Amino acid sequence: MHFVRDRKKLISRRHFLRGASGAVIALPLLDIMGCESARTGDLVAPRAAALDPGGELNPRRLCIVVQPNGTLRDEWFPRAGAAGAATxxxxxxxxxxxxxxxxRSRVTVLKGVHNRLVWGGHFHGTASLLTGTDPTFDPDTGAELPESQVRGLSISVDQAIARHIVATDRTAPADLALALGTMNQTGSGIHDVSYTGPRTQATKLWNPVLLWERLFSTPVGDDDGSERRRRRRASILDDVRDDYVRLQPKLGRTDRERLEQHVDAIREIERRLSVTTRECSTPLRPNAEVFGDFWQFNHRLPEALDLTYELIRLAFACDRTRVVTLLMRMEGQSGGEITFPWLGIGKASDPDNANCGTEWTRRPDCEPNAVCNDRCQGPESTEHHALSHYEHHPGAYEKLKRINRWYCDQFAGFADALARTTEGTGSVLDSSVLMYTSGIARGDHSVDDMPFLLVGSAGGRLRTGRFLDYGRSGRSHNDLLLALLHAFGATDATFGAPAHNGGPLPGLLA
Amino acid sequence: MSTELVGAFIDDAEQLAELLVDRDRVAAFAGCAGAASFDAECARSFVRELGLRAWRRPLADEEVGALMTTFERERSEGSRYALESVVTRLLSAPQFLYRVELGDVSRDDGRVRPLTSYELASRLSFFYRGGPPDEELLDAARRGVLDDPSALRSQVRRLVFGPDGDLDPRSRAQLDSFLATVAGQDAIATYARGPGLDQELGPLLGEEVRRLIEHVVFVEGGHLPDALHTGYALVNGPLAEHYGLVGPTGDEFEIVPNDRHVGLLTQGGPLVAAGHGVNPSIVMRGVFILERFACVLFPPPPPEALELAANLPPELTPRERVELHSEAPACAGCHRLIDPVGIALSHFDGLGRFSERYVDGEPIDATARLEGFDFEGPISGAGDLAASLAASEDVAACASAWIFRFAHGRIPGDVDACTIEHTLRAGDSLVDQWLAVGAMSSFRFIPSPEAS
Structure with missing residues (x-):
């Protein structure tokens, strides 16, 4: 053997753990090298975060709120600024x-973002909204599906983000993505926005009692394992650190350095514990008699939305979930007439007949009826979907303006509450992004220039305080969904239908 | 140690503590049955008993005392909570998560010191069983009998072979893990998923390697070099069809004597791993075989060599390309060793299929002259190469070095040559060498801190 004389260099080093000659610590019990290399990708974020303690360590959250029946574009898109045309x-x-x-500094309003997948309509618009797929045709036969059979053809962006979080964040709660709605119906595109896979809707929690049971039946605090572990961990990490420090002087230099890394990691965990103190408490169980079935009943909507937003806020604050999608009411008219008596628009509908809405479509007159308070198809209607078809009529326009403002005000109140909920050195809102949108753009069922409004930066991943107008040619809304996915750390090249992808929406990601 | 990993260890320690601190378990372990809460004496006794298993040695009084400060501090939260806290600390400690080997200071001769008997028990158990020592081994450590060579040998045999004389499953798992490492199963699995491989064949290539080595080691009682030159293929129906062999047709593996497919080097798995995919590169094959089976580590090519390689005329055959190496001094130093090994395998395509001719119809020339090792000389084809390697002392020494490395977690150094030569005797079967590891002085002694 003439070529390599030094046997120390013989075997390629990659195949085994390296232990220095005379190792005092020969082999850790677990395969540290394997684990570390598998986790290399995760190391970057916490290290970078250490430079900016302003809430960076808090979990990122997403809440998507979907309002039915589109918006009024002249009341929605931003108006001119101080110096003239909106920039x-x-x-x-x-x-x-x-x-x-x-x-305002947290808001981003998007314009020129189109749903290019579908012709429009409540069913198709809703099914494609978060999936970025065209649900019009049967994926197997290619036949055009009746509206009742329309469903999203892929996982929706909220569920995809939840999966990414689960795959990359070991501290993520088990119950990661919740789909909330207001009707106990499911099935066609109109009923659901959240999909766990092609044509597979996420199980929808359709009233606040179900939401509470899902998230809070194990109370927060002493009886909750995670909170108890947090307290114990904070109190004994000091002891554990001492155990490492005491051993170090007995070791050689290499091993001392190895344990020093361990000690550094313990210090980092202690620091994270100290900054992630949360404002978290267990809410009371909602009254099942009032709310267990309420969303069938129109006149409870203000209380029900209040309660739902509060439960979402606490679920975020207690880290019981990270992703929530709320379909505030169903698109269109099926499943009940939607009136707004608290705004002076119509009377409360009768809980005994949840199907008034489907009935009025057959009646062209506005004759009052003992059961259904509004059977009117025209601009005099007091029903949201009916009104939405008459935005050119001044009376209907004025009502729609109040309805849309009211929905958005509830959403704004939710943002207020998250901003008031402190977490570490920031607020829960700082680490979240809330998206407000609708299944269609306007009452005429069109889906170009969709209403998309973001509040929050997802912990600094999104640029905010902006009005981003992509112009007449615009961008496909798949690009927005992809940008959201990237804001949560995923690196997918496309989302939904590949043909409608042009890369993450420019100007949005920080 | 990343923060995430340390966090995961602490998570696990907490969850284990909650499971372990159960009244019946504490009672059985510490002998304080019936108590509604754990008093300090009961907790202390539990910490000692659990500590012996978790730290794999008895705890010193001052160590128990330090742990009990946690108990006293957390006691206001309830004795169970306090004991869980102590156990969490015990299971987060370096003595649990690492194998701490300080050695027996009292027997230090200024150059080396022996491991303490508990440290040796741990080394034996982690090597032979892949886990912490069992009660019998801990007891042998307590009695100090592991210093006695015959007691040590009988403990090793007990760890390796079960009561019926067959390999203990845990010890077999350690051997399998070793064999997979040496055979490069990770690389095979990675590259057998790549382009040019169908989904059925890919996993079979690793399986074929595993079965051949296991047959040589466990059925024939051989060693790794014997697997290089078996004189047969060990294939099932799909693999026989892939190689064009007349042999089994079903899923069962059978021995098919053959003078072309003569062992490990002509199998698709190592060839795919060597070529980083379906790639019959002469140079990559040579490097792969010499690094793995002759324990050579080649430096990366010098810049001049890379430049030469980038500017070769495209019409050259693979063999003509490598022959140019000998004309360039920057290349020749390494390639006179590497190229003949790769050339000898020229009849085998990227997936191990034999052919007589190059793609252009010219007959394949697989003659070469091996250089630089004790397997020097003219050869023709894979059969000659395999026979040379299987008979080589350099290759046998490399196989022993793999065992040393797996057992010690380090590359053998000059100082280890003597102990390897004396303990891992050339000619012994792999299993015999494996059994001899526990008695190696390098396994039982560590350098004095002053000496290192």
Whole structure:
């Protein structure tokens, strides 16, 4: 053997753990090298975060709120700013978003983002909204599906983000993605926005009692394992660190350094524990008699939305979930007439007949009826979907303006509550992104220039305080869904139908 | 140690503590039955008993004392909670998560010191069983009998072979893990998923390697070099069809004597791993075989060599390309060793299929002259190469070095040559060498801190 004389260099080093000659610590019990290399990708974020303690260590959250029946574009898109025509940073929030003025620096309004997948319509718009797929045709036969059979053809962005979080964050709660709705029906595209896979809707929690049972039946605090572990961990990590420090002087230099890394990691965990103190408490169980079935009944909507938003806020604050999608009411008219007696628009509908809405479509007159309070198809209607078809009529327009403002005000109140909920050195809102949208753009069922409004930066991953107008040619809404996915750390090249992807929406990601 | 990993260890320690601190378990372990809460004496006794298993040695009084400060501090939260806290600490400690080997200071001769008997028990158990020592081994450590060579040998035999004389499953798993490492099963699995391989064949290539080595080691009682030159293929129906062999047709593996497919080197798995995919590169094959089976580590090519390689005329055959190496001094130093090994395998395509001719119809020339080792000389084809390697002392020494490395977690150094030569005797079967590891002085002694 003439070529390599030094046997120390003989075997390629990659195949085994390296232990220095005379190792005091020969082999850790677990395969550290394997684990570390598998986790290399995760190391980057916490290290970078250490430079900016402003909430970076808090979990990122997503809440998507879907309002039915589109919006009024002249009351939605921002108006001229101080210096003239609206620009990216100089603009005035329009009437519907008036309630968000106090969050202006956190708001991003998008214009020129189109749903290019479908012709429009409540069913198709809703099914494609978060899936980025065209649900019009049967994927197997290619036949055009009846509206009742329309469903999203892929996982929706909220569920995809949840899966990414589960795969990359070992501290993530088990119950990661919740789909909330207001009707106990499911099935066609109109009923659901959240999909766990092709044509497979996420199980929908359709009232606040179900939501509470899912998230809070194990109370927060002493009886909750995670909180108890947190307390114990904080108190004994000091002891554990001492155990490492005491051993170090007995070791050689290499091993001392190895344990020093361990000690550093313990210090980092202690630091994270100290900054992630949460404002978290167990809410009371909602009254099942009032709320267990309420969303069938129109007149409870204000209380029900309040309660739902509060439960979402606590679920975020207690880290019981990270992703929530809320379909505030169903698109269109099926499943009940939607009136707004608290705004002076119509009377409360009768709980005994949840199907008034489907009935009025057959009646062209506005004759009052003992059961259904509104059977009117025309601009005099007091029903949201019926009104939405008459936005050119001044009376209907004025009502729609109030309805849209009211929905958005509830959303703004939710943002307020998250901003008030402190977490570490920031607020829960700082680490979240809330997206407000609708299944269609306007009452005429069109889906170009969709209403998309973001509040929050997802912990600094999104640029905010902006009006991003992609112009007439615009961008496909798949690009927005992909950008959201990237804001949560995924690196997928496309989302939904590949043909409608042009890369993550420019200007949105920080 | 990443923060995430340390966090995971602490998570696990907490969850284990909650499971372990159960009244019946504490009672059985510490002998304080019936108590509604754990008093300090009961907790202390539990910590000692659990500590012996978790730290794999008895705890010193001051260590128990330090752990009990946690108990006293957390006691206001309830004695169970306090004991869980102590156990979490015990299971997060370096003595649990690492194998701490300080050696027996009292027997230090200024150059080396022996491991303490508990440290040796741990080394034996982690090597032979892949886990912490069992009660019998801990007891042998307590009695100090592991210093006695025959007691040590009988403990090793007990760890390796079960009561019926067959390999203990845990010890077999350690051997399998070793064999998979040496055979490069990770690389085979990685590259057998790549382009040019169908989904059925890919996993079979690793399976074929595993079965051949296991047959040589466990059925024939041989060693790794014997697997290089078996004189037969061990294939099932799909593999026989892939190689064009007349042999089994079903899923069962059978021995098919053959003078072309003569062992490990002509199998698709190692060839795919060598070529990083379906790639019959002469150079990559040579490097792969010499690194793995002759324990050579080649430096990366010098810049001049890379430049030469980038500017070769494209019409050259693979063999003509490598022959140019000998004309360039920057290349020749390594390639006179590497190229003949790769050339000898020229009849085998990227997936191990034999052919007589190059793609252009010219007959394949697999003659070469091996250089630089004790397997020097003219050869023709894979059969000659395999026979040379299987008979080589350099290759046998490399096989022993693999065992040393797996057992010690380090590359053998000059100082280890003597102990390897004396303990891992050339000519012994792999299993015999394996059994001899526990008695190696390098396995039982560590350098004095002053000496290192």
């Amino acid at each position: 990216e940073t100089d603009f005035t929030l329009n009437h519907i978003m008036g309630g968000l003025e106090r969050h």
